[in-house]
Amino acid sequence: MDRYDVAVIGAGPAGSMAAKYAALSGAHTVLLEEHSSIGWPLKCAGLLGNKALEESELPMGKFVLRGLKGARVFSPNTNISFKAKSYKAWVVDRKLFDRALTLEAVKKGAELRLNSPAREFRRENDGCVLTVSDGEQIKADVVISAEGVRARIARNAGIVPVKKILSGAQVEAPFFLEDPEKVEVHFGPAPGLFAWVVPTTNDAARIGLCASDNGCGYLRAFLQKDIIRKRLLGSPVGLVVGGLPMGPPVATVTDRFLAVGDACGQVKPTSGGGIYPGLVCAKIAGSVAASAYKEGDCSAERLREYDKLWRARLGKELEIGMRVNRLLNRMNQTELDEAFSFLARKPELLKAIEEHGDIDRPSILMARMLPYVGLDGIKLAKLLRHALG
């Protein structure tokens, strides 16, 4: 039976980054991926903010399809638009991006095993045993689950499920774009989150949404709306479906075990972005797992350092995000329109969005917007209070 200090399950962005940091911290690390290639199957719009790209520690590479400077945001009957002078976000090819991250983990010393689904997990006195694919077993002192939303091994190991899982669906199609440097965000087509149009070239886009259930059904209806249907320049060339987890459980560690990324709901509930929080938390997970192994103490109590550190970095952001997500879901069409009309009447607010808009840290923008809210804000606050019930 092969023996490792740290075993990471899943070579998505979170798993590759966790493996990289465990290896960098001197742990003999294995990265297990169930598929025969990295970055497949695809379940992503591929939109990354500047901070996410920074956290990836990758130089701008072929994985970047284009930069975005702004957004047009639609409520059912109105819309607002803003555009910054510089690039605020990037559209990436997830297959190439994920591969680049895995390559970095391997370069730093992690051993990658493809075609290696972790099927079973059990604890023994001197480590954990993972049964991989055809009955082969490997032993490790600490296991990091970066399995993504299904997180079957994490559940086996005692990590409780996330608070909710949205149903995501997306097509890629030739599409008329008024401004290919702007992402479109549509509130209203489905309960859950919002719909998006993410430009990939000047005349093609990823059009998708995340709903509380039946993402495919809501997407079909969204594609039939005039605002989308009239701009489709041909048949979709690809369909992507996947779950989007939200709301991490109270504990993301158990004895000899940590969960990271989608496996424990480290996703921004305001945007559905999971790559930035996953990368931030994975670095902490890899480092803490390696230190715990070196100290010879892989108990839940020792590993709780990971839980504390990632919550100190992102806990508040995810919590505020859950509240904003709940708020948006309680607002009816008229309330959404009123809130958007309020923003449209305040050019200084739109300017603040242009300057400080950051899809990775929306709470910073909210704080920057407060001074501009003024007396009209009282009306808005009343509206929000009503929407919050």
Ligand SMILES: Cc1cc2nc3c(=O)[nH]c(=O)nc-3n(C[C@H](O)[C@H](O)[C@H](O)COP(=O)(O)OP(=O)(O)OC[C@H]3O[C@@H](n4cnc5c(N)ncnc54)[C@H](O)[C@@H]3O)c2cc1C
């Ligand atoms: C429709 C949709 C659009 C999205 N758009 C965006 C976006 O634009 N920007 C953004 O930041 N986020 C987006 N997300 C979220 C983002 O895709 C995820 O948050 C991110 O991929 C999570 O990374 P991860 O490494 O935790 O998990 P994953 O990327 O899911 O990787 C998990 C890996 O583990 C492997 N695996 C699973 N089980 C096992 C096992 N038992 N053994 C071995 N290997 C295993 C899988 O094959 C996979 O490679 C979107 C999600 C959806 C559904």
